[in-house]
Amino acid sequence: MHTSTKPEKRPRGRPRNYDSHQAMNDARDAFWHGGYSGTSLDALSEATGMNRPSLYGAFGDKHALYLDTLDRYIALGRDEMQAALHGDRPLADALLAVYEGALALYFPRGEVPRGCFLIGTAAVESRADEEVRGKLAHGLATFDAEFERRLERAQAQGELDAAASPALLAKVASAILHSLALRSRAGDSRESLLATAQAGVAMICGTPAETPAKTSAKKRRKKSHD
Numbered sequence: 651m652h653t654s655t656k657p658e659k660r661p662r663g664r665p666r667n668y669d670s671h672q673a674m675n676d677a678r679d680a681f682w683h684g685g686y687s688g689t690s691l692d693a694l695s696e697a698t699g700m701n702r703p704s705l706y707g708a709f710g711d712k713h714a715l716y717l718d719t720l721d722r723y724i725a726l727g728r729d730e731m732q733a734a735l736h737g738d739r740p741l742a743d744a745l746l747a748v749y750e751g752a753l754a755l756y757f758p759r760g761e762v763p764r765g766c767f768l769i770g771t772a773a774v775e776s777r778a779d780e781e782v783r784g785k786l787a788h789g790l791a792t793f794d795a796e797f798e799r800r801l802e803r804a805q806a807q808g809e810l811d812a813a814a815s816p817a818l819l820a821k822v823a824s825a826i827l828h829s830l831a832l833r834s835r836a837g838d839s840r841e842s843l844l845a846t847a848q849a850g851v852a853m854i855c856g857t858p859a860e861t862p863a864k865t866s867a868k869k870r871r872k873k874s875h876d
Contacts, residue, residue, distance in 0.1 A: 686782075723789075731796040772789070
């Protein structure tokens with residue numbers, strides 16, 4: 651879903667085989683690397699390989715381009731959550747799949763941990779920018795809704811206590827996701843954040859938490875039996 655945040659030097663001007671999706675990803679990565687305010691038009695031109703007139707013609711101004719990258723990130727994040735949550739796997743496994751997918755995104759291989767694009771960039775700009783604040787609120791509500799739907803299904807199937815509130819637990823599930831995003835940027839290790847996610851899943855599901863070592867051992871035993 652997401653590519654590297656490390657800006658690549660490319661020749662200026664609109665590429666012969668122009669790919670709007672790739673250009674959007676490249677622009678998103680530039681914003682992810684430097685934040686909205688810290689990303690200049692020159693940096694966006696460098697990242698996308700497009701000169702300023704081409705950028706304006708394809709995406710509008712810098713602000714419009716940033717809003718588009720937020721929309722795309724939210725939509726792709728929703729799709730990945732749906733893929734993890736809406737199958738037949740048990741609730742605990744489904745929730746953990748979301749968190750493992752998030753950690754893979756927050757810790758790109760061979761690069762500095764980058765956290766969540768939405769939280770890491772929009773939260774900073776939202777105080778002074780009403781449109782960004784709206785995108786941030788929409789993104790958080792979208793992710794809450796995906797968790798809530800899965801928790802409602804788990805409750806209907808007897809996986810979750812009948813007295814539990816799926817709406818409140820969905821916000822807890824999202825809060826765990828936000829914590830992973832922030833702490834990955836702050837220097838917490840991927841292993842420690844996986845343990846945090848597992849403890850959060852156990853809290854939501856009302857089951858004992860498993861350490862990463864236990865989870866790895868369980869996966870090895872499962873492989874040996876397959």
